[in-house]
Amino acid sequence: MKAVFSLLLAPILLAPQLAVGNPTVDQQIAFLHASNSSLLRYPTQFTQNIVPKSIHSHNDYWRNTPLLEALSLGVGSVEADVWLLNGTLFVGHELAALTPNRTLDLLYLQPLLAVLNSVNPKDEFTVNQTTPNGPFDTASSTPLQLLIDVKTDGVEALPFILHAFQPLREAGYLTTFANGTLTPSAVTVVGTGNSPLEQVKALEPRDYFFDAPLTQLTDPSLNTTWDPTLSPLASTDYEPAVGWSGIGEISEAQRANITRFVGDAHARGIKARFWDTPGWPIRAREAVWTELLSDGADWLNADDLQAAASF
Structure with missing residues (x-):
């Protein structure tokens, strides 16, 4: 403990502007921030100090950056209204709200993959970790729930949706039911709207x-x-x-x-x-x-x- 405290104080004791008198705790904090000390950074701090809450973000697509805004408030469940049109999964409540760039991939899946990769570093400390962290730093075992509200034909859309999640699947981030065992992970995907019940029941494995x-x-x-x-x-x-x-x-x-x-x-x-x-x-x-x-x-x-x- 003494060695750790000495490490924290060393930079500030060497700082010329603080050489006179004993440094205060406020001065120490200010110096560490001003020097951009590596002591202030850790891999999972993307959602630092955010407490996850049992809130479902309804009409999530209304927000400019729906996934990130939800995470910033600790919202534990988000929802994307998805339309399959010409092989692309667009997000919006109705046809008039759709744009070429607001897709499931760009609004949700790519940002989510980036967030999860950032809070699941591959290094000497995590080499034996078997369960991925969820997005919340204060509760890493809490998964994000992602609802996919299918607005077009569900049977037609399901294969496209499953394919869209392949990057998250390959990374091991999806809660999965296989061989009689439910394995929680960082994201639990739930189909709603026109999601086809019988086709979902038939999925093996099911994520x-x-x-x-x-x-x-x-x-x-x-x-x-x-x-x-x-x-x-x-x-x-x-x-x-x-x-x-x-x-x-x-x-x-x-x-x-x-x-x-x-x-x-x-x-x-x-x-x-x-x-x-x-x-x-x-x-x-x-x-x-x-x-x-x-x-x-x-x-x-x-x-x-x-x-x-x-x-």
């Missing part, structure tokens, strides 16, 4: 999962065993499932709906999400968020990430 219908987990007509190896997430539209606007008191029947659907998911080891929750008035939005969290919902669905992160 593209399915967003289960939260209100139908007990429905035998779907002929599906819902569990985390297929669906780590189950979601539903808040309004038809619950109906409370956030103004006035929630009824016992409305609260019972929330707890029943959440309970159905948790009994299967699946996390629950309600999307399209009220966004305004602010007091109504926050009342709904409070109720959902109190009733066990796992993801806080939000359009306003700043508000959700400070909630």
Whole structure:
């Protein structure tokens, strides 16, 4: 410990401008910053001091740099609305919002690969590390959840989507179910929207999962065993499932709906999400968020990430 402290103080004790008197801690900090000391840098500090939060970034494509803005706020789940057009996966809510450059690859996959490579250095310290770090420095075992909301035909789009994830797959960054074993990794990809259930069920190995219908987990007509190896997430539209606007008191029947659907998911080891929750008035939005969290919902669905992160 004494040797480490001496190492920290050595540069500042040698600095001419601080030679008179004993240096203060503030002076030491200032000197280290001014000298761009290597002591201030470490490989996983891209998200330094950012605490991951159980927030799902709904309508993520609205933001200029959706993935990076979400990470900067500790948002643990992001969503890309994907359109397969002429062999390219574009991102946007509707056709009029698409541009040639805003693709799944450029907005999400390339930045994500760069972030994960930066926090997973290959050196003498990590030679025996078997599980990749996720993007958050303060919780490296926490994966990022990436929802792919398929807007075009899901059967047609799925092979293109799976191919797009090949660089992340080759790097070992995708949570995977294979040979009866679920292996968590840095990113868990979940298909929603028009993602084709039967084709996802048939994947072996599977590193593209399915967003289960939260209100139908007990429905035998779907002929599906819902569990985390297929669906780590189950979601539903808040309004038809619950109906409370956030103004006035929630009824016992409305609260019972929330707890029943959440309970159905948790009994299967699946996390629950309600999307399209009220966004305004602010007091109504926050009342709904409070109720959902109190009733066990796992993801806080939000359009306003700043508000959700400070909630």
